[in-house]
Amino acid sequence: MKRSAAHLQVIVITGASDGIGAELAVQLAARHRSSLALVLAARNEERLQMVARTCKRYGSACLIVRTNVASESECKHLIRSAVEQFGGIDILINNAGRTAQASFTERRDLGWHQELMRVNYWGSVWCTHAALPHLRESRGKILTIGTHASLTGVAGASAYSASKAALSAFYQCLRDELCGSGVAVLMAYPHNVATHLQDHAFLSTGVLGASGRGSRLMPASECALRILHGMEKNQSRIMLRRTDRLTHWLYLLAPRFANRLQRLWHREADDTTQQGNSLHPHH
Numbered sequence: 001m002k003r004s005a006a007h008l009q010v011i012v013i014t015g016a017s018d019g020i021g022a023e024l025a026v027q028l029a030a031r032h033r034s035s036l037a038l039v040l041a042a043r044n045e046e047r048l049q050m051v052a053r054t055c056k057r058y059g060s061a062c063l064i065v066r067t068n069v070a071s072e073s074e075c076k077h078l079i080r081s082a083v084e085q086f087g088g089i090d091i092l093i094n095n096a097g098r099t100a101q102a103s104f105t106e107r108r109d110l111g112w113h114q115e116l117m118r119v120n121y122w123g124s125v126w127c128t129h130a131a132l133p134h135l136r137e138s139r140g141k142i143l144t145i146g147t148h149a150s151l152t153g154v155a156g157a158s159a160y161s162a163s164k165a166a167l168s169a170f171y172q173c174l175r176d177e178l179c180g181s182g183v184a185v186l187m188a189y190p191h192n193v194a195t196h197l198q199d200h201a202f203l204s205t206g207v208l209g210a211s212g213r214g215s216r217l218m219p220a221s222e223c224a225l226r227i228l229h230g231m232e233k234n235q236s237r238i239m240l241r242r243t244d245r246l247t248h249w250l251y252l253l254a255p256r257f258a259n260r261l262q263r264l265w266h267r268e269a270d271d272t273t274q275q276g277n278s279l280h281p282h283h
């Protein structure tokens, strides 16, 4: 089915096999039904099939492209496949990402830090570069999932926050470059969302592993709903909670005070961890 013939809206989502990406796909399908074509990308094809089955039940067309975004050629292949199948792209959602819970001082090896940059930073940049000519043509949107942690700084998250802060700076500049082109450049800054992100976190040793579940987590469905709301309104910075907006402003206006508050907050969180269930902030 080609986009021009069927007036399809074509949306590419990376990291669509789980968590926020899968929720975005399903909620978009529920809204736009047969006027939507989704291109779902991630490494786990079986899980992508499951997400696609749900989306197809709403009448949306789905293409699955197994993609490791840490590879430039696979990112190019993803975009090429979307255009070949549906004739263009209206929205690119750069959502694929990994996290890390690791004190920099304890790290023995920095290899995984580079891998994290490839997934979180280069994965988005490569997809964006390949999709840009098509997004210019459609006067489309680029939505990238950052993290609130990159705006504030959190102990143990230097690698993760840096990869997302780099994205934030990159897309701010791109937004400026694309001003007047009709392409909207949007970034969402979620915080503490209940997904499997922590289960695949890089730890100090470089080993992958679950690093705890936390309380005060926003359900992935609510996170996706708020992101889509921001995307519809073309908000360049999509903050999910009022407190996130407040802390962001506090960091800009009174950074030392905000830092002290954050350390206090984390000390409380650590105490909670020791007292009962583990609490690791999700980023």
Ligand SMILES: NC(=O)c1ccc[n+]([C@@H]2O[C@H](COP(=O)([O-])OP(=O)(O)OC[C@H]3O[C@@H](n4cnc5c(N)ncnc54)[C@H](OP(=O)(O)O)[C@@H]3O)[C@@H](O)[C@H]2O)c1
Binding pocket: 014, 015, 016, 017, 018, 019, 020, 021, 041, 042, 043, 044, 045, 047, 067, 068, 069, 070, 095, 096, 097, 098, 099, 119, 145, 146, 147, 148, 189, 190, 191, 192, 193, 194, 195, 196, 197, 198, 200, 282, 283
């Ligand atoms: N959960 C939170 O609290 C939170 C907060 C702020 C920001 N975020 C951001 O939200 C985004 C989605 O995370 P999530 O919380 O939904 O975590 P998740 O449940 O672990 O989902 C991560 C998704 O990214 C995909 N992915 C990971 N590495 C990939 C790679 N190399 N190539 C292609 N796809 C890859 C995974 O699929 P495969 O394993 O199948 O490849 C999965 O679909 C991430 O960018 C994350 O940094 C999450």
